[in-house]
Amino acid sequence: MRKALALSLCAVLLGGCASNPADRDISGTWINQVAIDAAAKGGPLREALQAYGPNLEWDVNTKAAQARYTNGFENVEGKLLGEKPGAWAVDFYGSSATELKRDGKQLSQAASENEPEQVFDRAVIPVPEGAPIGASFERALYSAYMGGSWQVVSGNGEGNTVQFQADGQVTGLPGADRYALCLAGDCASMSGGNDSIWLQQGGQGNSWIFARKGKTLEIFQSVNTALADEMPSYTAGDRKWLLEKQ
Known part of the structure; x- marks a missing residue:
């Protein structure tokens, strides 16, 4: 009885220490808040976007295994290949995969041959239903910059x-x-x-x-x-x- 109780207590403790699945969930809309904050200081807009971009917004649906992003010029759609330990790989149909990782309240896009590491925050300003990708970033930028x-x-x-x-x-x-x-x-x-x-x-x-x-x-x-x-x-x-x- 004591052995069973000890095992049960251990399981509870281990369960409490295990990572919460919600902490790894990357579904939703994420915007390049770092670029917005830099622009909001009152300097040239393009300098801020180039310094902390080039990507402006990610939209991720883990249930549908879909991920897409926009850099303000093109919208790129990819497929989630599945969660690796602590990260998700996104395949863009033949090109090199991109890795996304949840770090607390932020989403990190790993550095690649073509792009630097970038950080994104969850969008908080609501947009109309059916709004195109990039609308969340645009509204947050317009509010902060203008x-x-x-x-x-x-x-x-x-x-x-x-x-x-x-x-x-x-x-x-x-x-x-x-x-x-x-x-x-x-x-x-x-x-x-x-x-x-x-x-x-x-x-x-x-x-x-x-x-x-x-x-x-x-x-x-x-x-x-x-x-x-x-x-x-x-x-x-x-x-x-x-x-x-x-």
Whole structure:
């Protein structure tokens, strides 16, 4: 009896010390919060994304053995090969596998030949059902980088209070009711080393160059310096607005 009781107590103790399956679960949406935090300090957006990217968001479904990510330009789908001790391998249909590992409240993507090690946090800002991958990162970035109230110090609408919403709406900026930040892809290639923002109203819009320096935001006209038969190459022209964060 005493032996049975001792064995039972040992099993309980061992069970309590064993790792909780929930601590290894990597299902859900994970965003590159480190890049967002770096951008939120008020510097150039592309520098922060390049320093801590290139991947922006992971979406993982362990039950369906599926994992996908986006780098802001392309969406890549892979298959979970199964859990190894403390990690999951993701196969991208012929290319080298990527390893994902849960480390407490963060998801780590192991370094590879093509990419550095990257860290992701669970997304907390809700997005509409059916939203495309990357929407969680985008909303978190917009909230941290563009959130709050801005005042038009110089330019059309001087004195206005401007608010950039996490869902891409903007109020108080004359001629615009929607905006989108360029994260990667053609818009980044065409703007060289500059940050760019898309502003539109009623479905019609244009790309603008912007420069963020602490609590100031300058928005410039985009000037195409390429020839007619070349890929567009935009540089900053005349300043349209100077905004200051309140």
